[in-house]
Amino acid sequence: MEKFDGVDYMEIDGLFSEEEILIRDTARKFVQDRLIPIIEKHSREGTFPKDLVPEIAELGFLGANLEGYGCAGLNNVAYGLIMQELERGDSGFRSFVSVQGALCMWPIYAYGNEEQKKKYLPGMAAGKLIGCFGLTEADFGSNPSGMLTNARKDGNSYILNGSKMWITNGGIADLAIVWAKLDGRIRGFIVEKGTPGYSTSDIHGKFSLRASVTSELAFQDCRIPAENLLPNADGLKGPLGCLNQARYGIAWGGIGAAMACYHEALEYAKTRIQFDRPIASFQMVQEKLAWMIREITKGQLLALQVGRLKDQGKAKAHHISMAKMNNVDVGLQCARLGRAILGANGITDEYQCGRHMCNLESVYTYEGTHDIHTLIIGEAITGIAAYK
Amino acid sequence: MNILVFVKQVPDTETRIQIQNGAVDTASVKWVANPYDEFAIEEALRIRERLGAGKVTVLSLGPDRVKEAIKYGLSLGADEGVQVKGEGVALDDPLSVATVLAAAATKAGFDLILAGKQAVDMDHAQTGVMLAELLDVPHVSVVVGLELDPAAKTGSAKREVEGGAETVTFDLPAMITTQKGLNEPRYASLKGIMAVKKKTIAEWTLADLGVDPASVAPAAARLRTLEASPPPPRPAGKLLEGEPAEIAKELVRLLREEAKVI
Incomplete structure (x- = not known):
């Protein structure tokens, strides 16, 4: 495969700091050397490349935008660039990093007390403790506030009952951040692996995110110590705060996947000969490639602007929604167009577009579906929530 | 142990080199640290880690852009960086470069100097060994294994030679040029x-x-570049048609008479 040297039609690199470029290049090199050579096999066999976890931890990729507790303390743009590069490799692998950092370390960091932070964050940054995030239930996806999982206080413990579905990292996680209703309010709990009454079962037969573990979590009179309640999250805004962190990373990731597909399709089109000329010389192929680079360029600028806003503390949920929905959609469309340019070759895993395409079908739906994000934008501009 | 690593900034091997007015157009080039120098940086860092003490300094000669290569070395863990300003220096001439670097090494002080066996742009493989001669220190080139005994001020280096390996011992201070295989950066x-x-x-x-x-x-300069030109475009291939036996016959004839390789 042709070496990936970045996609930068509009000299966007000039908008990044030297440090941000160095960080991106480290992630790019890691993905090129360590992830891309093995990802097809993992995806085909449905296994998660767990061997790479200590390596990415050593590099500092886990919870990279958090400060202290063994975390790297990056700004949000540098963090986003890492997500972009990881998803250029594989959405499933990027999902692992997002779940660990944005959905598990972040809530402990933002909603936890000092003891909880000290107990969990250094181990999680070092990749020794893996987290999963339990919000979605089988019957409550886009409408999480209807969740059935509940907690009740019993002496110095909480007792959890219910189940969570479509949980990335579930089966390999050492701890779960579980959202459950306590006296009718959504609260966050830390549940450690091995707690009696807590069990997981992995979901098989996936077309998508095959190199990532997806599981169901079950809680049956699961008794956890009272100190495992996250004290500073109360109500739906607790989990939504986590989702904002993860969605922000996905906005960059979608562009990474789009870049991988564009790059592959472009190189293929330049060398594939039909009618005695490269197919890149045909107008209909150029139209596809031009559409891809046009949308990638816009998506890069969108992600960057949301990142700069986030660094200034000005990013709103509806900003992040637009970046997530747009950039994942661009990724998915680029994967489909790339697959079309690759012709029959595009249906085998010799090429990446098909894997990205299948992966992005999940990304299109998880972390707020494309449609829900559309309605969040609709609410932001009209003041009317269509989903309530 | 005071270790100097000389790093050259070179065009990324993926860069499509453009020639303008008989010289390489540097404006279109993406610059990176010379890959062989990456082995030198890595080895320096490992030596420092092994000894639990010491200082690694990355030096580069050239215009301000070489600071990027120095920063790359610092990001890997080098302690200090030095840019030797390159204005007016014949940067394509190994002896001129070695003369400047030797003076820089003397100013910095050193127990060990490491650099890639060659830079992937000009491929001279001269500068390292010239530098050692100018400094009058031992040098071992194209090294794939390195061991040091700082107390005894000696070291041994492994080189790959045709069909085998040789180990060379030397006294410190010394200059070593590094080859792929020495380590994994x-x-x-x-x-x-x-x-x-x-x-x-x-x-x-x-x-x-x-x-x-x-x-x-x-x-x-002892070495002057008169002109740079791109390689001639590769001529189109020839497709032979017919029965296998005829094709084979024709192929042999072409290889003998036209290509003159058999």
Whole structure:
């Protein structure tokens, strides 16, 4: 495969700091050397490349935008660039990093007390403790506030009952951040692996995110110590705060996947000969490639602007929604167009577009579906929530 | 142990080199640290880690853009950086470069100098060994294994030779040029990258080094590039048609009479 040297039609690199470029290049090199050579096999066999976890931890990729507790303390743009590069490799692998950092370390960091932070964050940054995030239930996806999982206080413990579905990292996680209703309010709990009454079962037969573990979590009179309640999250805004962190990373990731597909399709089109000329010389192929680079360029600028806003503390949920929905959609469309340019070759895993395409079908739906994000934008501009 | 690593900034091997007016157009080039120098940086860091003490300084000669290569070295874990200002130096001439670097090494002080066996742009493989001669220290080139005994001030280096390997012993201080296989260079960690801004890059001029600018100027260079030109475009391949036996016959005839290779 042709070496990936970045996609930068509009000299966007000039908008990044030297440090941000160095960080991106480290992630790019890691993905090129360590992830891309093995990802097809993992995806085909449905296994998660767990061997790479200590390596990415050593590099500092886990919870990279958090400060202290063994975390790297990056700004949000540098963090986003890492997500972009990881998803250029594989959405499933990027999902692992997002779940660990944005959905598990972040809530402990933002909603936890000092003891909880000290107990969990250094181990999680070092990749020794893996987290999963339990919000979605089988019957409550886009409408999480209807969740059935509940907690009740019993002496110095909480007792959890219910189940969570479509949980990335579930089966390999050492701890779960579980959202459950306590006296009718959504609260966050830390549940450690091995707690009696807590069990997981992995979901098989996936077309998508095959190199990532997806599981169901079950809680049956699961008794956890009272100190495992996250004290500073109360109500739906607790989990939504986590989702904002993860969605922000996905906005960059979608562009990474789009870049991988564009790059592959472009190189293929330049060398594939039909009618005695490269197919890149045909107008209909150029139209596809031009559409891809046009949308990638816009998506890069969108992600960057949301990142700069986030660094200034000005990013709103509806900003992040637009970046997530747009950039994942661009990724998915680029994967489909790339697959079309690759012709029959595009249906085998010799090429990446098909894997990205299948992966992005999940990304299109998880972390707020494309449609829900559309309605969040609709609410932001009209003041009317269509989903309530 | 005071270790100097000389790093050259070279065009990324993926760069499509453009020629303008008989010279390489550097405006279109993406610059990277010379890959063989990455083995030198890695080895220096490993030596420092093994000894639990010491200092690794990355030096590069050239215009301000070479600071990027120095920062790359710092992000990997080098302690200090030095840019030797390259204005007026014949940067394509190994002896001129070695003369400046030797003066820089003397100013910095060293127990060990490491550099790639060659730079992937000009491929001279000269500068390292010339530098050692100018400094009058032992040198071992194209090294794939290195062991040091700082107390005894000695070391041994492994080189691959036709059909085998040889081990060379030497006294410190010494100059070693590094070859692929010596180690597996690390990635810059986020912590390493974030630490770069806390490290300093000194800037040394020829005057700081006491080098006479005329002696290393292009006019004095022993090696001069007269002209650069792109390789001729590859001619289109020839497709033979017919029965296998006829094709084979024709192929042999062409190889003998036209290509003159058999």
